[in-house]
Amino acid sequence: MSQRRHIYYWMALPAVLLFFVFHTLPALQGVFYSFTDSRGYGDWSFIGFDNYAELFRDPQIRESYRFTLLFAVVATIAANVVSLAIAVGLTSNVRFRGFLRGVYFLPAILATIVVGYIFNFLFANPLPEVGESLGFDTLSRNILGDPDLAWVGVVIVAVWQGCATTIVIYMAGLQTIPDEVREAGLLDGASAWQRFWRITFPLLAPFFTINMVLSLKNFLMVFDQIVALTEGGPGTATQSISYQIYRDGFTGGEFAYQSANAVIYFLVIALISVVQLRFLRAREVSA
DSSP: OHHHHHHHHHHHHHHHHHHIIIIIHHHHHHHHHTTBOOOSSSOOOBOTTHHHHHHTTOHHHHHHHHHHHHHHHHHHHHHHHHHHHHHHHHTSSOTTHHHHHHHHHGGGGSOHHHHHHHHHHHHHTHHHHHHHHHTOTTTTSOGGGOTTTHHHHHHHHHHHHHHHHHHHHHHHHHTTSOHHHHHHHHHTTOOHHHHIIIIIHHHTHHHHHHHHHHHHHHHHTOOHHHHHHTTTOSTTTTOOHHHHHHHHHHTSSOHHHHHHHHHHHHHHHHHHHHHHHHHHHHHHHHO
């Protein structure tokens, strides 16, 4: 047994080394540079926690966090509501069920940046024409150019693509619920909504937890949709934290400053995920 265990260690060692070299080591380097005034090149010196202190005084940073948190919460709720509704429909006795499952999973295999450029074209050309013909003033212009509505376009694209894997997880959960349980509710005279809310949804609690945590984490790290749709605009109306770190850190000469931002960003995501996981796990027990 001891010899077999050593074999498993040697098998895992290459993956561990690759993970350390390409993931852990760069992350540690980022933490190190966050305590310096480095621009990503040239000389640098230690400045302690000055970068972190400046982050809390920077209004642009606060605005990026506000947008990212608002976007993530709205997109997470929308994606899970839509995904659960579609998953319930795809697990019922509908025609072309297998074909529809493939269609709804299609967004997951498409490149996010390509999807973003396609929707960018749709928001700029066909949709305004449709809105103008229908007399809807809001839709008669490109919403991505409106500081008050641009975030809605980003949410639509992110939810459309994010629903694909979320639907699959909900479908897997729905298939674990015994038919006898649903039939018992039907025999007791429960309506369709009562059967879903009192029987189906509580039994989906573990899958709901997984989807909520993963969805919020993914939407907090929104980047590709921002690049393809708005590039943080109009102005800074849709500037997410990850896009700000990339833009200002690599092209704005704020390498060390944005490294500190990335460290805080990581801590925020980790904290939110832990709190969310504990809350939803407690809900599973109470359900």
